[in-house]
Amino acid sequence: MHTHDPLAERMLSADLSRLSWTKGLEESAIEAIIQVAEHVHVAENEVIHRAGDPLKSVYFVIRGRINVSIIDLFGRIVLERSLVRGSCFGLFSVVQEEDACVDIKAAEPASLLKLNFDQLHDLTTKYRQFQINLYRLASEQVRRIVNVDRAREKPSAVGIIHQSPSTRPLTRKLVSRLIEIEETPCIASDDPNWEPIDKSAFKLLIDKRGDLIGVEESRQQLEAWSDMGRIFVDATVDHKLEDLERLFQFVDTVLWCVRPEDAQPAAELLEKMHQRVAGWRDKLCLVWQLDSKDYVAPSLPSVESIVDRSFKISFDTPQTNQGRNLNHGLERLIHHLRGIRIGIALGGGAARGMAHLGVLKALEQNGIYIDMLAGTSAGAMTGTLYTYGMDVDYSVRCFENDLRLPRTFRHLPGGGYWYLLYKYRRGQFDPMLRKYLGDAKLNQLSIPTFTVTVDLVSGGPVVREDRDAVRSILESINLPGLSSPLINEREALVDGGLVNNIPADVLVEKGCNFVIASSVTASLEKMFSGIHSEHGQVKRRKPSTLQVLLRGHLVQSHNMNAVGVQPADFVIAPDVTEFDLSEFERTDEMSKIGEQTALNTIQQIKSMLSKLDDKLFPMD
Numbered sequence: 001m002h003t004h005d006p007l008a009e010r011m012l013s014a015d016l017s018r019l020s021w022t023k024g025l026e027e028s029a030i031e032a033i034i035q036v037a038e039h040v041h042v043a044e045n046e047v048i049h050r051a052g053d054p055l056k057s058v059y060f061v062i063r064g065r066i067n068v069s070i071i072d073l074f075g076r077i078v079l080e081r082s083l084v085r086g087s088c089f090g091l092f093s094v095v096q097e098e099d100a101c102v103d104i105k106a107a108e109p110a111s112l113l114k115l116n117f118d119q120l121h122d123l124t125t126k127y128r129q130f131q132i133n134l135y136r137l138a139s140e141q142v143r144r145i146v147n148v149d150r151a152r153e154k155p156s157a158v159g160i161i162h163q164s165p166s167t168r169p170l171t172r173k174l175v176s177r178l179i180e181i182e183e184t185p186c187i188a189s190d191d192p193n194w195e196p197i198d199k200s201a202f203k204l205l206i207d208k209r210g211d212l213i214g215v216e217e218s219r220q221q222l223e224a225w226s227d228m229g230r231i232f233v234d235a236t237v238d239h240k241l242e243d244l245e246r247l248f249q250f251v252d253t254v255l256w257c258v259r260p261e262d263a264q265p266a267a268e269l270l271e272k273m274h275q276r277v278a279g280w281r282d283k284l285c286l287v288w289q290l291d292s293k294d295y296v297a298p299s300l301p302s303v304e305s306i307v308d309r310s311f312k313i314s315f316d317t318p319q320t321n322q323g324r325n326l327n328h329g330l331e332r333l334i335h336h337l338r339g340i341r342i343g344i345a346l347g348g349g350a351a352r353g354m355a356h357l358g359v360l361k362a363l364e365q366n367g368i369y370i371d372m373l374a375g376t377s378a379g380a381m382t383g384t385l386y387t388y389g390m391d392v393d394y395s396v397r398c399f400e401n402d403l404r405l406p407r408t409f410r411h412l413p414g415g416g417y418w419y420l421l422y423k424y425r426r427g428q429f430d431p432m433l434r435k436y437l438g439d440a441k442l443n444q445l446s447i448p449t450f451t452v453t454v455d456l457v458s459g460g461p462v463v464r465e466d467r468d469a470v471r472s473i474l475e476s477i478n479l480p481g482l483s484s485p486l487i488n489e490r491e492a493l494v495d496g497g498l499v500n501n502i503p504a505d506v507l508v509e510k511g512c513n514f515v516i517a518s519s520v521t522a523s524l525e526k527m528f529s530g531i532h533s534e535h536g537q538v539k540r541r542k543p544s545t546l547q548v549l550l551r552g553h554l555v556q557s558h559n560m561n562a563v564g565v566q567p568a569d570f571v572i573a574p575d576v577t578e579f580d581l582s583e584f585e586r587t588d589e590m591s592k593i594g595e596q597t598a599l600n601t602i603q604q605i606k607s608m609l610s611k612l613d614d615k616l617f618p619m620d
Contacts, residue, residue: 012039015062017226018156019086021133029127036123038114048104048112051075055100057116058090063249064110065282069103082107082282084153085252091138107282152339152513155252155283160234161244163266167257167289170313170330171234175200177334181615184229188221190236201228205235212243218250230337237269241276248277255311255333257287263298274306285309287333290326292316295389296444304443304466311336312446321394325387325446328369332447335371338613342514343372343507345568346379348477348497349520350581351590353378354399355574358594359518361392366602367617368609372448372512374463374503376496379518380451380476381433384469387447388437396591402432403584416582424483433470440469450510451476452496452503456485461500462493504568514612516605517568518594520576570605572598 016022016030040059042048049055051071059066061083068089070079083089089104115123124131160171168191175185179199186201187194190212196202203221205212212235225231233247248254258266270284286307288297297312313329335341344363346356356379363370375383385395409415409422423429442449443466451464453475464472475486475493485492496503504515574597576590609617 012062013223015085015222017223019060019062021060021086021088021130021137023133024129025127025133029123029130032127033113033115033123033130036115036119040112040114042106042110042112044106044108046106048106049100049102051101051103053100055090055102057114058088058120059104060088060113060115061085062111062113065107066110066112067105067107071101071103086156087141088137091134091141152341152511153252154339155230155337157231157233157251158337159247159251159254160232161247161254161256162234162236163256163258163262163269165236166259167287169315170257170287170289171232172197173315173330174333175232177330178230178337181334185232186225186228186230187232187234189232189234190239191234201225205233212239212246215246241272244273245276248273248283251283253283253285253336255285255287257289259289260291260294260298263300267300267303270303270306281306282308285311285336288312290314292319292322294326295322296440296446299441299444309336309448310443318391321391323386323389323391324364325389328364329446331369332371334616335369338616340514340609340613340616341371341512342368342516342609343374343504343510343512344370344383345502345504345507345515345517346373346375346383347502347517347519347521348377348379348495349576350378351403351584351586352520352576352579352581353382354396354584354587354590355520355576355594355597356382356518357386357392357395357587358591358596359572359574359598360386361591362595362598362602363516363605364392366599366606368516368602368605370447370516372450372507372510374450374452374506374510375476376452376501376503377477377479378520379502380496381473384442384445384449384451384473385433385436387445387449388440388469389446390436392591396587398436399587400585403587405585416580416584420582421482424479429474429477430470433473437469442466442469442472445469448510450503450506452500452506453478453493454496454498456492456494457490461496461503462491463503463506502568505566508567514609515568515570517571518598519571519573520594569608570601572601574598 012034013027013030016034022030042064048059048066051069063085066083066087066089068081068083069077072078089102090100124134160174162168171187171189175187175197178185179197184199186203188203188205190205192204192206194202194204207213233251235244235247237244256266256270284307286303286309288310290297290312292314294314297310311329311333312326313333314326318324318327344360346353360370360383373383373387375381382395386392390398403423405415405419409419412418423432442451442464448465449469451472453462453464453472454460455462462475464475476496478486478494480494480498485494487493500506501521502517502519504517507515572594574590574594576593579586579590606617607619610619
């Protein structure tokens with residue numbers, strides 16, 4: 001280090017003691033590393049290394065986040081990674097003479113330790129455990145680069161900030177659940193009334209005057225907990241901004257807990273903090289604690305751009321026809337802390353997409369709680385109603401009632417198709433859906449939800465994630481031939497199944513490390529218009545134009561399945577080929593087939609999830 005500040009060195013020693021590459025090192029070894037290494041501070045967006053320049057040192061990330069891009073011979077980015085505290089870069093390049101093909105830039109203000117090759121050689125020769133730890137670190141990096149290791153980062157220091165004392169119980173529930181799965185959390189809180197929880201260490205964060213304790217006392221506590229479990233820093237917003245800022249610099253992720261009535265003051269404070277703490281977006285999560293009467297969280301457009309993710313939680317008993325998605329919000333927080341993100345992709349398939357409802361029901365009832373959902377066409381419609389918070393059985397009844405054939409259409413040949421045409425052309429899907437969803441936006445729903453549509457102008461897929469939920473569904477189910485494109489200033493939008501019928505790839509891009517796909521078009525009946533592919537003509541009947549359009553869309557969806565579904569880890573494929581594409585009034589039957597198909601696969605899915613986290617998903 002260029003300057004030897006005893007306090008700074010003690011703080012750095014406390015930081016290092018919790019990192020994987022110092023595990024098992026004696027205090028003298030950590031002090032030796034600190035004395036030899038250069039302590040580098042970088043600002044947000046500051047370039048640390050450019051591709052083509054020699055990389056002569058190894059950098060260890062102590063605080064903050066670093067973006068690394070691997071560049072090929074022609075200047076194209078072939079791989080991007082975000083490195084957080086405990087990571088390092090340069091281990092592979094430092095021993096090579098040629099220039100390194102990586103761009104390295106700070107995503108936020110960061111602190112690094114820098115060791116050149118000679119320093120690294122001397123330290124690993126003298127301290128064998130340090131050498132072993134670096135081998136392990138290098139191995140972990142290789143596993144992540146080739147996607148063998150699916151695990152996401154697991155924050156070791158978590159800040160829980162309460163906008164008001166009413167969300168205080170959330171911390172106890174979170175800690176208690178982690179203890180159930182054999183973690184040993186440590187809690188530092190400004191709550192003088194905190195009652196000890198079994199197997200958890202506790203430190204009061206405030207002094208006799210009610211102020212947060214100082215830097216030196218914080219350091220001593222960090223050192224005392226260096227070999228223990230995950231640290232939680234729990235506090236209300238009733239402190240000076242500079243004290244809260246100090247907390248943010250220490251923790252890996254921040255859970256900002258808010259109730260709807262505190263939305264506006266929370267937004268104002270978050271904006272102030274955003275101005276003071278550069279680059280904190282990647283670590284800030286908004287946690288909405290909702291009442292049973294609430295289906296969706298308030299909309300805070302000014303905050304959405306500075307929040308990495310939102311969670312919605314309720315501890316109340318659901319109301320009639322309300323599902324339990326909000327009650328499972330706590331478990332989704334646990335997923336986040338354990339590095340798990342489960343996604344489900346629901347494909348298109350007209351009325352056959354009603355089978356998705358049963359799939360969702362079976363997964364939820366067996367403890368497989370979805371963290372994200374992406375849907376195309378019928379998958380967008382069923383999935384959005386689910387993530388809005390409607391009970392699955394209630395959704396089944398609603399679809400059957402709302403899309404039941406009126407008497408006039410029952411007597412027409414192909415009446416179901418004519419009724420769909422009527423619903424599209426008269427614009428009746430909007431009021432049908434809006435009576436349930438109201439003006440809710442996708443990012444207000446209980447689970448992050450993505451819908452896929454296609455833009456005829458650009459010729460590519462469009463993924464919605466924060467628009468009006470009803471409008472997003474209408475764009476995704478907008479079948480060409482039955483309805484005109486939905487047009488705005490820049491786009492002409494039609495059914496998303498044209499290019500991505502099962503959007504598992506969308507969920508992978510959003511960070512899911514386990515993706516389930518539900519496909520109702522994996523199987524295609526070999527019969528159309530009285531002609532069987534094996535037996536020839538059975539009973540010839542001329543298909544209507546609408547039947548041809550929907551059959552053509554189904555055939556395209558069947559052949560497009562492999563496009564978006566390829567990254568999925570597991571595919572659930574209910575066989576609903578016996579149902580006509582317009583038979584929405586048989587939603588209950590299709591939902592039950594979806595439910596049974598999913599139930600038959602539960603143990604396989606849990607076995608796969610157990611490989612990601614055997615504590616969250618233990619095998620019986």
